[in-house]
Amino acid sequence: MKMIPCEGCHVRERTAFAELEPEMLDRIDGAKQTRKYKKGQVIFYEDNPAFGLYCIYSGKVKLYKSTAEGKRLTLQIADPGDQLGHLALFTGQPYSATGEALEDSTICFVDRRCLPTLMEKNPQATWAIINGLAQGLSITRDRATDIAYRSVRERVAGMLLQLKAKYGRQDGDAVRLDIALSREDLAELIGATKETLVRVLSDFRQEQLITDKGSNLVLLSPKKLAKIAGYLD
Numbered sequence: 001m002k003m004i005p006c007e008g009c010h011v012r013e014r015t016a017f018a019e020l021e022p023e024m025l026d027r028i029d030g031a032k033q034t035r036k037y038k039k040g041q042v043i044f045y046e047d048n049p050a051f052g053l054y055c056i057y058s059g060k061v062k063l064y065k066s067t068a069e070g071k072r073l074t075l076q077i078a079d080p081g082d083q084l085g086h087l088a089l090f091t092g093q094p095y096s097a098t099g100e101a102l103e104d105s106t107i108c109f110v111d112r113r114c115l116p117t118l119m120e121k122n123p124q125a126t127w128a129i130i131n132g133l134a135q136g137l138s139i140t141r142d143r144a145t146d147i148a149y150r151s152v153r154e155r156v157a158g159m160l161l162q163l164k165a166k167y168g169r170q171d172g173d174a175v176r177l178d179i180a181l182s183r184e185d186l187a188e189l190i191g192a193t194k195e196t197l198v199r200v201l202s203d204f205r206q207e208q209l210i211t212d213k214g215s216n217l218v219l220l221s222p223k224k225l226a227k228i229a230g231y232l233d
Contacts, residue, residue, distance in 0.1 A: 059105025
């Protein structure tokens with residue numbers, strides 16, 4: 001598809017390129033491609049060579065790691081304005097996770113060869129990229145800690161509250177999660193099987209903590225979920 005220029009991009013303010021001068025934006029455009037991905041299409045694979053940075057223009061992408069047994073742990077759901085592939089820019093290592101389109105998405109790819117010049121001349125862009133890297137590492141650490149030390153029930157409650165913080169929309173006295181995720185997607189977010197996830201969600205429905213509205217989950221009592229997750233005494 002036709003390349004989307006950085007200047008005038010509606011999500012650029014959320015990226016490391018927010019403060020760049022037009023001349024540098026033109027350089028990035030010269031090293032950039034814009035691609036469309038269908039839901040479920042893989043954008044890059046874990047352990048494959050990293051050739052550049054991905055910027056989400058529209059849609060959502062899930063980043064996950066796979067075990068030797070083929071199980072998946074979703075590390076992050078990335079939204080428009082998020083950039084992926086930071087670690088490879090500094091280490092030269094392969095991609096540390098797989099990126100898969102969670103819904104139909106439009107994504108810009110920037111060749112890594114143009115980025116050293118960008119970072120040398122624009123310290124603010126460098127710090128923005130480092131900040132994105134730090135956030136990704138923090139998310140990975142928190143996921144590992146949750147799986148190691150918290151019960152599945154606690155993890156499900158915590159995951160629902162994390163989704164609420166990012167995608168929650170007030171719906172009367174309740175909060176609707178404005179994101180449609182399959183049960184497999186939800187299970188991968190907590191590092192559990194689909195069957196276990198479904199059982200815990202069923203328990204939460206019976207306890208009147210959640211309900212369903214179309215393809216969305218609705219949180220009826222975020223405070224009780226926070227207590228289950230261990231966020232409240």
